[in-house]
Amino acid sequence: MLVATWNINGVKARLETLLAWLGERQPDIVGLQEIKSVDEGFPRAEIEAAGYHVETAGQKGFNGVALLSRLPPREVRRGLPGDASDEQARYIEGVWPFGGRTLRVASLYLPNGNPIGTEKFDYKLRWMARLETHAQALLADEEPFALVGDYNVIPMPEDIRRPETMLGDALFQPESRAAFRRLAALGLTDAIRACSDASDLYTFWDYQDGAWRKNHGFRIDHAMLSPEAARHLRSAGIDSHVRAWEKPSDHVPVVVDLAG
DNA sequence: ATGGCAAAGACACTTTGA
Numbered sequence: 001m002l003v004a005t006w007n008i009n010g011v012k013a014r015l016e017t018l019l020a021w022l023g024e025r026q027p028d029i030v031g032l033q034e035i036k037s038v039d040e041g042f043p044r045a046e047i048e049a050a051g052y053h054v055e056t057a058g059q060k061g062f063n064g065v066a067l068l069s070r071l072p073p074r075e076v077r078r079g080l081p082g083d084a085s086d087e088q089a090r091y092i093e094g095v096w097p098f099g100g101r102t103l104r105v106a107s108l109y110l111p112n113g114n115p116i117g118t119e120k121f122d123y124k125l126r127w128m129a130r131l132e133t134h135a136q137a138l139l140a141d142e143e144p145f146a147l148v149g150d151y152n153v154i155p156m157p158e159d160i161r162r163p164e165t166m167l168g169d170a171l172f173q174p175e176s177r178a179a180f181r182r183l184a185a186l187g188l189t190d191a192i193r194a195c196s197d198a199s200d201l202y203t204f205w206d207y208q209d210g211a212w213r214k215n216h217g218f219r220i221d222h223a224m225l226s227p228e229a230a231r232h233l234r235s236a237g238i239d240s241h242v243r244a245w246e247k248p249s250d251h252v253p254v255v256v257d258l259a260g
Numbered sequence: 261a262t263g264g265c266a267a268a269g270a271c272a273c274t275t276t277g278a
Contacts, residue, residue, distance in 0.1 A: 010268075060268090061269060152278075166278090169278075170278085208263070208264060208266095209264070250265085250266080
């Protein structure tokens with residue numbers, strides 16, 4: 001079973017790119033982030049025609065997440081628990097049949113948090129604390145699950161080509177990295193790192209300054225697997241070739257293959 | 261020391277992102 005995540009940077013502007021990649025990759029479950037669309041504006045008919053069920057948690061103008069899947073989910077949850085006043089569309093979770101059990105997949109768009117020293121950075125850290133609490137609750141069920149998405153965290157210096165350029169950035173702050181480590185330390189497996197020792201595993205290249213051409217990327221899109229999901233992990237990879245397509249997102253898909 | 265991309269919204273500029 002192929003489970004993927006992709007920050008699409010505007011699903012309406014990226015529809016042809018998305019359909020081309022779905023046709024090429026044939027993933028079973030896809031978490032999208034930054035759909036930048038309300039639910040009614042999502043190009044549902046075109047994606048259903050490509051053979052995918054669509055669940056969205058949209059918002060006007062920015063943010064917004066979605067789940068595409070070959071089979072319809074048995075259940076869907078919208079919003080990360082822990083703060084009922086949070087109105088930003090950053091989390092959607094579905095449950096699908098998986099062997100004789102179920103697989104839960106969350107598509108998450110973690111706050112950017114820039115600039116540091118502001119309410120935006122506080123919001124990022126609070127959101128990460130909520131995610132850790134929610135992951136703890138899911139782990140207690142001892143079921144397979146995957147928390148995939150744009151974490152907006154560069155976990156380690158080897159996850160960025162030029163670490164010195166991001167030292168003051170919310171994506172690479174010690175507090176952001178520590179919160180990511182705490183999440184992993186609950187027992188979640190970073191699927192990409194589990195499958196490769198390569199030093200240039202990037203999922204994002206800025207549109208500016210020829211970042212793709214110079215390979216000035218970083219790794220901020222992650223697939224975190226529960227122990228019961230990680231034991232099914234066959235392979236994980238980054239579809240970096242998509243960054244060279246016409247009208248690309250600044251992020252590329254991350255794909256995990258789970259046996260079963 | 262940035263904002264040189266890009267998308268979306270209400271409008272030919274601002275907001276947001278990383």
